[in-house]
Amino acid sequence: MTKVTSHISISLDGFVAGPEQSPDNPLGIGGERLHEWAIATHEWQRQHGSGTGEASADSDVIAASVRNVGAYVMGRNMFGGGPGGWEESWRGWWGEEPPFHLPVFVLTHHERAPRQMRGDTTFHFVTGGVAEAERRAREAAGDRDVSVIGGATAIQQFLAAGRLDELQLHVVPVLLGAGERLLVNCGEPTLEPTEVVASPRVTHITYRVR
Amino acid sequence: MTKVTSHISISLDGFVAGPEQSPDNPLGIGGERLHEWAIATHEWQRQHGSGTGEASADSDVIAASVRNVGAYVMGRNMFGGGPGGWEESWRGWWGEEPPFHLPVFVLTHHERAPRQMRGDTTFHFVTGGVAEAERRAREAAGDRDVSVIGGATAIQQFLAAGRLDELQLHVVPVLLGAGERLLVNCGEPTLEPTEVVASPRVTHITYRVR
Numbered sequence A, B: 001m002t003k004v005t006s007h008i009s010i011s012l013d014g015f016v017a018g019p020e021q022s023p024d025n026p027l028g029i030g031g032e033r034l035h036e037w038a039i040a041t042h043e044w045q046r047q048h049g050s051g052t053g054e055a056s057a058d059s060d061v062i063a064a065s066v067r068n069v070g071a072y073v074m075g076r077n078m079f080g081g082g083p084g085g086w087e088e089s090w091r092g093w094w095g096e097e098p099p100f101h102l103p104v105f106v107l108t109h110h111e112r113a114p115r116q117m118r119g120d121t122t123f124h125f126v127t128g129g130v131a132e133a134e135r136r137a138r139e140a141a142g143d144r145d146v147s148v149i150g151g152a153t154a155i156q157q158f159l160a161a162g163r164l165d166e167l168q169l170h171v172v173p174v175l176l177g178a179g180e181r182l183l184v185n186c187g188e189p190t191l192e193p194t195e196v197v198a199s200p201r202v203t204h205i206t207y208r209v210r
Helices: A042-047 A057-067 A076-080 A129-141 A152-160 B042-047 B057-067 B076-080 B129-141 B152-160
Strands: A004-011 A015-017 A069-074 A103-107 A122-126 A145-150 A166-172 A191-198 A203-209 B004-011 B015-017 B069-075 B103-107 B122-126 B145-150 B166-172 B191-198 B203-209
Touching: A004 A129, A004 A152, A042 A057, A057 A069, A057 A166, A057 A191, A069 A076, A069 A129, A069 A152, A076 A103, A103 A129, A122 A129, A129 A145, A129 A152, A145 A152, A191 B191, A191 B203, A203 B191, A203 B203, B004 B129, B004 B152, B042 B057, B057 B069, B057 B166, B057 B191, B069 B076, B069 B129, B069 B152, B076 B103, B103 B129, B122 B129, B129 B145, B129 B152, B145 B152
Parallel strands: A004 A145, A004 A166, A069 A103, A069 A145, A103 A122, B004 B145, B004 B166, B069 B103, B069 B145, B103 B122
Antiparallel strands: A004 A015, A166 A203, A191 A203, B004 B015, B166 B203, B191 B203
């Protein structure tokens, strides 16, 4: 059965990006510390065209998070906001061959034609909010899952609308002190931990959302 | 070797008590939801004089958290603050036989004589801050551990002073939305997850603190 999932790295004090995010520094100050565990893995390196990285429990978690995905949803800033970001010529900041290789539905207020990229990634622009994004992504995914990539706002919108079935948090043992919080403005979801994977770098907790 | 430890229940959004804490409602609105998992366990019930409760991974975690403790430290509010809380006649809100059965060092600004309670609990009042509390509690604990019970401020003071060796968080899958945060004003500790125990109710993560 298709489910709508999301997974995201979060600091132990609840931030998914550091303070002072900008187009030049989308992760904010210190935000790169949330992703060091992932970049160290073999699976992340493989997805990004490298043969290096460690085989590890963390690597297996990343592999599992994409294994059954049939379509992605992302927020407009993650597609590539910022000055000039909505010029017709702008193709997002994922380059000519984005690492998705699947349909990606971008939440936006701007109607635009789909953008077909190399490597089977097509960006579709959705102006009808999370309900339309979920419907179209589920259709595209068929019997596979829909993954909401982020950013925080997109995940919050899915949680608040009761449209997320599963949330996996990669809890990174750093304190950022300030930045962008994930678990605000997301309604009152009922969360039930269903799987935990531990490593020396990060604790992966999967929650079923009701 | 003696270590200084602390363990505390925390909501997934980072709160150790709900909003609007008061002497009548020290856990704040919704704060009791942080402790339901513990109260359901056999070990908690045993410590509080009952024979009920569930044997479970959660119960084992609680048992382990007290097994090697030789002395406790707590903040003044946890001893029993509030109006009249520092009258000489006031003996804290833990009753005549508190559930500690060990020396308890209370951080306070008020010099007072020790209070010996039934069941081998003695409250000692420490006016020299966390350094003195740690020194005296380690002495009393001998070759056993010192456990900082709370509240949040006491744990923050130990973290900020680099005097905590281990922090165990019981991460409860509830969102309180507001209240008292734990991981603020605690300096920049380096945390390393060393043990994780998972249950359907709560995720227990132990961090080594450097």
